[in-house]
Amino acid sequence: MNFQAKILIRGPNWIGDHVMARPFYRGLRQLYPKNHLALLCPLELSELPLESFDEVIPIAPARRPFPKILSYAKVLLAKKFDLAITLPASLSSACLLFAARIPSRIGYFQGPARLFLTEGLEWKGPKSLRHKSSLYMELLVWMAAGNPIGLSTDWTGSARTSRAKIIVVAPGAALPLREWPYFPELVKQMSERYPDYRIITVGSPREEKWSSRFRRCQLKVEDRIGKTTLTQLVDLCAQASLVIANDSGVAHLAASVAGVPTVVLFGPGDPRYVTPLGDRVCVVRTELPCSPCESPRCRAPYGYQRCLKDLSVGKVLEAVNELIGNVTGGEK
DSSP states (O other): OOTTOEEEEEOOSSHHHHHHTHHHHHHHHHHSSSSEEEEEEEGGGGGSOOTTOSEEEEEOOOSSOHHHHHHHHHHHHHHTOSEEEESSOOHHHHHHHHHTTOSEEEEEEOGGGGGGOSSOEEOOGGGGOSOHHHHHHHHHHHHTTTOOOOOOOOOOOOOOSEEOSEEEEEOOOSSGGGOOTTHHHHHHHHHHHOTTSEEEEEEOGGGTHHHHHHHHTTOOOEEEETOOOHHHHHHHHHHOSEEEEESSHHHHIIIIIIOOOEEEEOSSSOHHHHOOOOSSEEEEOOOBTTBOOOOSSOOOTTOTTHHHHTSOHHHHHHHHHHHHHTOOSEEO
């Protein structure tokens, strides 16, 4: 492709997916080293390190995306992109690129979204039994057919050589179904077991219900739920000795971007598909015939959220002990 061609990438909407797409972003820059690369992503995600791009175009996530398509299409049309790549396989993403009159539109699709792309691959999702980052890379390998370039699959964050005596706890998740219910008891036991560690709770403003729960239990925590930007959150995780999180965006930021030892509590999510990429990630889950299901709703015959309710505080503490005991480097 002519290096003067302008390329637009429609990035994922969720923090975790965005982090898992980092190998794709870096490989794309290798494939098109001189081209102008622009990332279209939610405003919140534009705070994260985006060294592979020349331009970031923020959009506001909407529950009803289709009324917004024409307004965003006008913005993109004025920028005169030659090629657009969509990682989300949604109909709305494909329609936006079509409405922006971008000549070449490639990427993933599901169902009727294929009609609005010039070329693409069908999104296989969890049924592929592969990690989502490798699915993103599959698109890049397909794009690079016949090109001898060795595409990078590097995803690592910059791990620190010294860490503070801080344990970061992220009790929330984008879906309440994925929230482990016993974080107050875990924090209580960690306060007794690790009295010289600061325990800091984090999360989005939507997760402030957890602040109330910690206050009611009179737990000794530094509450920063709803009080950090994504950049500040990454910086805080990078200082910590350990991060404990649900299957959520915070887990991906901690393990992959901040490079910190991370305990991840899985319920309906499939670890084969979305485990955070990192050198020191400990997945904790219970085995049930219905789990993992990757469903936004629980229809299990064993009771609501049983896959997380059966995950004991003791089992999580074992993982905490293992990672805290093996933290390398000096402590501040």
